[in-house]
Amino acid sequence: MFHIHCPYCDEWREEEEFHPRGQAHIARPEDPAGCSDEQWGDYLFFRDNPRGIHHELWVHAVGCRKFFNVTRHTQSYEILETYRIGERPRFTRDNPDGVVASAPESLDDSDIATAAQEVRA
Amino acid sequence: MSEAIERARTFDAFPDEGIPLESPLAWSFEHVGCPAPGTHSRVMMRERQHDHLILRGGAIVLDEAVRAVLGLSLPARPLELSQGERASLQWLSPDEWLAVLPQGDAFRVETALRSALGDASVAFSDVSAGQTVIELTGDDQALRELLMKSVVYDVHPRHFAVGKGVTTVLAKTSVILRRPDERRWELVVRRSFADYVYRWLLDAGEEFAIGVERDVTAGETT
Numbered sequence: 550m551f552h553i554h555c556p557y558c559d560e561w562r563e564e565e566e567f568h569p570r571g572q573a574h575i576a577r578p579e580d581p582a583g584c585s586d587e588q589w590g591d592y593l594f595f596r597d598n599p600r601g602i603h604h605e606l607w608v609h610a611v612g613c614r615k616f617f618n619v620t621r622h623t624q625s626y627e628i629l630e631t632y633r634i635g636e637r638p639r640f641t642r643d644n645p646d647g648v649v650a651s652a653p654e655s656l657d658d659s660d661i662a663t664a665a666q667e668v669r670a
Numbered sequence: 671m672s673e674a675i676e677r678a679r680t681f682d683a684f685p686d687e688g689i690p691l692e693s694p695l696a697w698s699f700e701h702v703g704c705p706a707p708g709t710h711s712r713v714m715m716r717e718r719q720h721d722h723l724i725l726r727g728g729a730i731v732l733d734e735a736v737r738a739v740l741g742l743s744l745p746a747r748p749l750e751l752s753q754g755e756r757a758s759l760q761w762l763s764p765d766e767w768l769a770v771l772p773q774g775d776a777f778r779v780e781t782a783l784r785s786a787l788g789d790a791s792v793a794f795s796d797v798s799a800g801q802t803v804i805e806l807t808g809d810d811q812a813l814r815e816l817l818m819k820s821v822v823y824d825v826h827p828r829h830f831a832v833g834k835g836v837t838t839v840l841a842k843t844s845v846i847l848r849r850p851d852e853r854r855w856e857l858v859v860r861r862s863f864a865d866y867v868y869r870w871l872l873d874a875g876e877e878f879a880i881g882v883e884r885d886v887t888a889g890e891t892t
Contacts, residue, residue, distance in 0.1 A: 557764055558748050558836075563822040565839050611844045612837050613748075613763035 553607070556633045557615045566611040572596045573606040573618045600624060602642050607631075680784070682777035683796055684721070691773075693717060694802045694864040699884065702869055707881025712812035715871060716883040718803040721776035722858070723769040724762075725783070727792030732767070735786035739779060740769070751835040751848055760835040760848060768846065768858070770803065802864055804857045804871070812878040813855060819874050821847060841870045 552561040578584050578592055597603070605619045620629045620640045629640040629647065640647040685691055693699075695717050707714055725732055733744040742754045745761040752759050757779075760768045771779055776796045783794060806813055817825045823838040824830065825847075835848035843866060846858035859867045872880060 560749065563839070565822050611839050613766075615763055 704882035711881040712878040713808040
């Protein structure tokens, strides 16, 4: 039995109730019409495939039916944390141990997306 | 009647007198059968025909209206179930609640809520025709064992106290599992899965000599 903590139900629930929906924190370009084909294609189709910490979007499909974020380790498959949409992850690529004191406050989705772009490049 | 009510295009889905209302389980009762409860039956099953209304919106906005119309407070904490004499309200998600009302009452409640709420951003859906309530009563231990065979959720009283309700998986289909009091469990099942769940429960309850009680007064046409 494998349990995942749903941040909305505030309870550990059976994995069968959940469904993964891919990478989290993908920022939609602010001006879609002004994007080049490559930028738009990147936004639509290209996803990260990191070794280590990965932020994912999951849905509590049979349950509260809310989307939330999961920080998962792609090597150990360990789920490090789950957090609501709009909240900040505690565990990140730069902070793999989840040290709270050093967590920057001003980071938003686009910063994470930019950081991911840089790593990919 | 405010402008919002007119815009919402509500209508009473409950049929007029003379039009029989068929239970989602009518076919099952006829074709699958209903084992009669006996003295050795440790679990009883019966269908409760109610109206179901889904309320969506902000908790604070809805709470006041719901208190005025139903005399119940909106469950604020996750997985909470609040009950009155005639109606019950269950938390389904942070902005969604299920109201289970006496049969034929959904339209009155919906209209009253809309008048009370005016132009607030809320949504109500009458899902009475889409789901039904199956009630299980009987011996504590037998009920728990029957549910343990069927649902993935932990139904031990230490984890599933009275006044709790969850949406979970029952035999690969989704079901809303509620525990209104010490002696009863309620399953809110989808209409299209009602026959499947009914057959599953008969099968799972066979070892407890499950008996089906039929409510002869409500919606009985044959």
